Amino acid sequence: xxxxxxxxxxxxxxxxxxLIATPVRLVGAHWVITALLFAWLLGVILWAAFGVVHEAxxxxxxxxxxxxxxxxxxxxxxxxxxxxxxxxxxxxxxxxLGRDTMFAVLMIVLNGVVGLCLLVGxxxxxxxxxxxxxxxxxxxxxxxxxxxALVLPNFTTSSATGMxxxxxxxxxxxxxxxxxxxxxxxxxxxxxxFFVPVGQQVIHEAATPLPHxxxxxxxxxxxxxVLLANILPIIILSKDLAKLLDHGxxxxxxxxxxxxxxxxxxxxxxEGISALRAVAANQLTRAINLCLGxxxxxxxxxxxxxxxIGLATGQPVVLGVSAANMVLLAVTLMLNSLxxxxxxxxxLEGAVHLSLFFVFLVLxxxx
Numbered sequence: 563x564x565x566x567x568x569x570x571x572x573x574x575x576x577x578x579x580x581l582i583a584t585p586v587r588l589v590g591a592h593w594v595i596t597a598l599l600f601a602w603l604l605g606v607i608l609w610a611a612f613g614v615v616h617e618a619x620x621x622x623x624x625x626x627x628x629x630x631x632x633x634x635x636x637x638x639x640x641x642x643x644x645x646x647x648x649x650x651x652x653x654x655x656x657x658x659l660g661r662d663t664m665f666a667v668l669m670i671v672l673n674g675v676v677g678l679c680l681l682v683g684x685x686x687x688x689x690x691x692x693x694x695x696x697x698x699x700x701x702x703x704x705x706x707x708x709x710x711a712l713v714l715p716n717f718t719t720s721s722a723t724g725m726x727x728x729x730x731x732x733x734x735x736x737x738x739x740x741x742x743x744x745x746x747x748x749x750x751x752x753x754x755x756f757f758v759p760v761g762q763q764v765i766h767e768a769a770t771p772l773p774h775x776x777x778x779x780x781x782x783x784x785x786x787x788v789l790l791a792n793i794l795p796i797i798i799l800s801k802d803l804a805k806l807l808d809h810g811x812x813x814x815x816x817x818x819x820x821x822x823x824x825x826x827x828x829x830x831x832x833e834g835i836s837a838l839r840a841v842a843a844n845q846l847t848r849a850i851n852l853c854l855g856x857x858x859x860x861x862x863x864x865x866x867x868x869x870x871i872g873l874a875t876g877q878p879v880v881l882g883v884s885a886a887n888m889v890l891l892a893v894t895l896m897l898n899s900l901x902x903x904x905x906x907x908x909x910l911e912g913a914v915h916l917s918l919f920f921v922f923l924v925l926x927x928x929x
Contacts, residue, residue, distance in 0.1 A: 566788065569613045573795035576606045580802050600806040603799055608828055610796050611641060615832035617789035624782045632750065634833065635855040637789065641796050642667070642829040642860065643867045648800035649807065649821060650871050656808070657878040660868030661724075662822025665712060665883055665891070667860045669922040670826050671853050672704075672894050675834040677915025679849050680901070683841040684909025692846040695756040697902035700854035703745050705895050707738060707861035712891060716882035724882030731873060735866040742862025759847045819926050830856060846907065886925055894918055 580603075618634040642663065649659050683690045711734075720727040726734060749757055807821055833852055840849040865881075872879035883891065897918065901911045 566613065566616070569609055570788075570791055570795075573606055573610045573613075573792070573799075576603070577795050577798050580799060596806060596809065600803070600810060603803045603806065604828070607796050607799055607803060608831065610792050611638075611828060612832045613792040614638070614641065614789065614796070615836055617785060617792055619836065620785045621782060621789060624785070632746065632855070634836070634852065635859045636863075637793060638829055638833055638856060639859040639863050640793060642825065643864055644797040645800045645804070645825045645828065646864065646868060647871055649804040649825070650868070650877060651801070651804075651875065656818060656821065657872075657880045658818060659822055659825075660864065660872075660879060661712065661881045661883060662819040663825045664822075664860055664864055664868075665887060666819070666823040666826035667830065667864075668708060668857055668891065668894065669919060670823075670830055670834075671857045671860075672898055673915045673919035673922065675830070675837055676850075676853050676898070676901075677912045677917075677919055678834075679837055679841045679846075679853065680907050680912030681909050681916065682838060682912070683844075683846060683849075683907065684912055686842065687844055689906045689908055690841070690844065690846040691906050692850055692902075693756060693759060694902065694905050695753075696758075696847065697850050697854060699745070699748070699753070699756050700850075700858055701895075701899055701902060703741060703858050704854065704861060705899075707741065707858075707865070708891065708895065710734060710738070711861060711865045711881055712883045713888055714882075715880075716888070722878075724880040725878060726869070726881065728873070731869045731879075735869050738862055738865050742858070745858065745862070757847070757851055759845070817926055817929075823926065850902075884929065886929060890918065890922060890925065 614637050615634065618637045621633050646660055646663055649656055680690075715721075715724050715726050718726065718730060720730065807824065810816075811818065811821055833856055837849040837852040840846070840852065868879055868881075871877070897914060901907065901915070
């Protein structure tokens with residue numbers, strides 16, 4: 563409780579300082595001052611993100627699986643959309659930011675975090691079991707949504723390469739939201755058993771409690787309030803971080819994709835750590851729910867949000883990835899389909915996923 567109070571105090575104090583001394587005035591200052599301010603904002607936002615994950619896990623403990631993991635992934639996606647929106651609405655337009663962030667999320671989650679989880683689990687337990695039906699349900703949604711969002715725009719002819727026309731953007735957004743909503747309805751309803759460990763019974767549609775030894779004090783309503791109190795500072799500070807991020811990338815001459823990678827890392831580092839903890843406790847099903855659920859939520863909610871921001875502000879939105887990244891995405895989706903075809907995993911699958919993640923990092927700096 564003391565750590566949570568300290569986190570909230572620092573986060574909201576930073577918000578107050580930023581509202582008084584707008585960092586826009588400091589962008590033209592000495593690079594040391596700008597770098598320190600950026601590091602401070604990044605640290606506060608990342609610390610607050612850990613707070614979001616912690617509070618979401620407290621709520622998850624009360625709601626049980628799969629509703630608990632759903633609360634966690636939705637909380638993370640809210641932060642992601644806020645950060646992307648802040649950068650898109652900053653002074654410098656970045657038409658590829660949404661694409662870069664979504665692609666980075668898929669590579670980090672489906673290759674980096676999944677690979678590390680399977681490698682750690684394989685080293686510790688040799689083999690780990692999970693609920694195959696849940697993993698297949700996630701992939702059944704991830705594969706079409708990722709192809710429609712990141713590949714198909716490169717082959718449409720009614721707009722510029724990599725972009726969608728107005729009818730396409732509206733239809734694809736409605737389709738994406740409808741498909742994701744259907745998935746959530748099935749996940750939280752009749753097929754809830756797909757997302758709990760094998761052999762664990764779901765009785766009378768009641769969510770299955772998470773296996774934590776102790777429950778934090780306070781009602782679920784209070785914990786949800788604390789969760790929102792951790793999310794709000796991130797949303798408010800994201801605009802300030804976006805301005806400094808744009809300035810830093812321009813000064814350093816770094817790849818524009820680095821902005822999307824940084825946002826993805828901010829958002830999913832805490833959730834990745836939660837997945838690794840679950841694997842260490844031999845709860846691979848929960849780790850898969852976190853990883854594949856994060857990818858599903860990103861595609862299901864970020865794509866419509868980015869397209870809406872683009873349409874509302876008149877900014878161009880480029881979604882189609884490069885040819886090399888299309889190949890990498892195809893291999894990633896194929897590999898995940900192969901990894902989650904059996905009921906047990908080994909460290910070999912983890913090593914292969916990590917190798918693809920390192921290929922992604924190389925292509926960022928040397929396309």
